[in-house]
Amino acid sequence: MNKKIVLILLILISVISVIFVYNDDFIYKKEILKITSIKTINEDESSNLLGIKEKVYEKEITGIITNGKNKGIIKNIKYEETYSSVITEKYKVGDKVFIDNNNIETLKRDTYIVLLIMLFIIAIYIVGKYRGLLSVISVMINSIIFYIGLILYFKGINIIFICVIESIIFSCISLLIAGGINKKVLSAIISVVTSILIILLLLIIVSKITNYKGINFNEIAYLTVPIEDILIPELLIGTLGAIMDIGITMSSSISELIDKDNKITKKSLYKSSKEIGKDIMSTMSNVLFFTYICAGLPMLVLAIRNGVTITNFIASNYSIEITRFLVGSIGIVLTIPISTFISIKILKRGNV
Numbered sequence: 001m002n003k004k005i006v007l008i009l010l011i012l013i014s015v016i017s018v019i020f021v022y023n024d025d026f027i028y029k030k031e032i033l034k035i036t037s038i039k040t041i042n043e044d045e046s047s048n049l050l051g052i053k054e055k056v057y058e059k060e061i062t063g064i065i066t067n068g069k070n071k072g073i074i075k076n077i078k079y080e081e082t083y084s085s086v087i088t089e090k091y092k093v094g095d096k097v098f099i100d101n102n103n104i105e106t107l108k109r110d111t112y113i114v115l116l117i118m119l120f121i122i123a124i125y126i127v128g129k130y131r132g133l134l135s136v137i138s139v140m141i142n143s144i145i146f147y148i149g150l151i152l153y154f155k156g157i158n159i160i161f162i163c164v165i166e167s168i169i170f171s172c173i174s175l176l177i178a179g180g181i182n183k184k185v186l187s188a189i190i191s192v193v194t195s196i197l198i199i200l201l202l203l204i205i206v207s208k209i210t211n212y213k214g215i216n217f218n219e220i221a222y223l224t225v226p227i228e229d230i231l232i233p234e235l236l237i238g239t240l241g242a243i244m245d246i247g248i249t250m251s252s253s254i255s256e257l258i259d260k261d262n263k264i265t266k267k268s269l270y271k272s273s274k275e276i277g278k279d280i281m282s283t284m285s286n287v288l289f290f291t292y293i294c295a296g297l298p299m300l301v302l303a304i305r306n307g308v309t310i311t312n313f314i315a316s317n318y319s320i321e322i323t324r325f326l327v328g329s330i331g332i333v334l335t336i337p338i339s340t341f342i343s344i345k346i347l348k349r350g351n352v
Helices: 003-022 110-154 159-179 183-210 227-260 266-295 297-305 310-317 319-347
Strands: 031-047 053-065 074-082 096-100 103-107
Touching: 003 110, 031 074, 053 096, 074 103, 110 159, 159 183, 159 227, 183 227, 183 319, 227 266, 227 319, 266 297, 266 319, 297 310, 310 319
Parallel strands: none
Antiparallel strands: 031 053, 031 096, 053 074, 096 103
16 A cells, blocks of 8 residues: 555544543543633642641632533532642643532543554654554554453462563564564564573572662562562563663674675674674663663652652652662673674674
């Protein structure tokens, strides 16, 4: 099919999807209120223990109920809004909110989510064409497999075993869909699986030696299962994306070098791979660092504003994030020589 036609179809599907989701109030059991006007009734100030002041607004929303037996009824609801919106939300005319009697529960966000998803699909098609769409399909398949894994866990199957099997399946599906069936992808898959098993072994050994000392589990203190049942699979799956990226990058690079010069020696390949590994090692580590650390940035800002020191906050809230970053970085460092060795062995035949 013509690429322009596919793009037009994607845009058309996106527009239809967004319009449908914006008007899908009838599928929800909870009442939905479409805001037609907002007025401020009262404005006040509150202060915390440090004396930091914040404006607090008492507002009244007027809207029309868009679903259920009360559809079409105009309703007025009073609510409180803070300047920072840490514990409250800011609404605007045209927003739709879920309500329970005379209380606003939350914003109806499905329209925004679908809009972002469709923009992502269009963008990935523009950049990656059909292969880009295949990557979206691989994400969908992997999500289903992940959900199946959760069901199996709740049925009593060991979660670490499930995690290892799923990691291997994720790797095979993602890499095969992205690169097709060839030696380059085969070497990447073997590299990723080898790295996963080595990292799992290291995690088990370290956890047994340290007994998780130095990690603060405040954010998962509500768990009613052993920590190792969750933490090790979480660290392993969290590292998987970076490992797959490194594996396919090294394999593709070595394959390209061999294609350009079939007589290139293994010694030259190892030397070139070493330089490639140096280039991608730092960038991938930084990606992991900013991904994990910035996830808690809003809470960090809130904590500092309320008098919590950075060192105390990091010690009590960031230890797991730092652990995730370190495990991911170790995975990157290990995967580079592993994928280099395996790729050269598979892709470069002969003893030269």
